[in-house]
Amino acid sequence: MVVARTVPGVVETAALLRELTARLIGGTDLDEALGRLARIARDAVPGATGCGVTLLRGGGPAAVAATDPRLRDLDHPRHGADGPAMTAIRRRELVRVAELTGETRWRRWTRRAVGLGVNALIAAPFDVDDQVIGSLNLYARRRPGLTDSDQLTAMLLAEHAGLLLAAVRDRAGRTAPVDDAVGSDSGTGVIGQAIGVIMTQRGCPAPEALRVLRTASSALSIPLREVAERLVSSVARPRRS
Incomplete structure (x- = not known):
């Protein structure tokens, strides 16, 4: 019996885009x-x-x-x-x-x-x-x-x-704006992933995506990394039908 390949689900797609974001966004x-x-x-x-x-x-x-x-x-x-x-x-x-x-x-x-x-x-x-x-x-x-x-x-x-x-x-x-703001070791971490998510959702460049994260962090009085973690988790979480 031949089993047809199906279109990737929400979780699989989110995981794929998260991996792609993490592997690409931190580089120069x-x-x-x-x-x-x-x-x-x-x-x-x-x-x-x-x-x-x-x-x-x-x-x-x-x-x-x-x-x-x-x-x-x-x-x-x-x-x-x-x-x-x-x-x-x-x-x-x-x-x-x-x-x-x-x-x-x-x-x-x-x-x-x-x-x-x-x-x-x-x-x-x-x-x-x-x-x-x-x-x-x-x-x-x-x-x-x-x-x-x-x-x-x-x-x-x-x-x-x-x-x-x-x-x-x-x-x-111009690497300084992002590197100075989030740290040289975080570009490939959760903050880098969150920046990639915002870039995809808004179609904006990385510096603008970072500003969105920082604004949310200030408005919610939550550390930048925690805001990023919540955003990445929400994208990876399967939606209820």
Whole structure:
């Protein structure tokens, strides 16, 4: 009997986003954050055997990360617009291929991908800011490849990652505001997770999310860390029907 994979529930989704937030929000190195994103996305999607991230930075070089060096080369923009990642970025829409051997849109790229054992793929675009755009690229070697549930997970990860990478990019430019306020060791802890939650809910940068936390802490006369813990716990708690 074949058991269909289901869409992740509230608790699973909250845990996934919490892990992604914790792993990305505390960093100031964008390239390192991309590598972490690729590994988390691969592990989060049951049908994926590899993941790459392609990032285009206006006025600067492109950035690529992958769980496998061969996929990193496959995702690199130096190969031009011939590929699903660049198509997803250019058109700002998700690209999904269930069976790559029959694909005709990117013939040269497809030959290289099939040669690496890639059978199916999903490329989910995301925006970091006005100058940086990217694509989260999931690859499967085994059949039946990637499912509708995997597609939803990829879209969720890509959207959330865009917000978090914006914070990483902002911290790389000016780390002092957040570091001085919450301590150098708390960015990857509960305060960093809470900042990520607020960024996702409000679509705001990390410094603004921190101000929201501090305002709540002052209004409630509760320590900043406790406010963060309550917020993170409320997101992870399953809702009653």
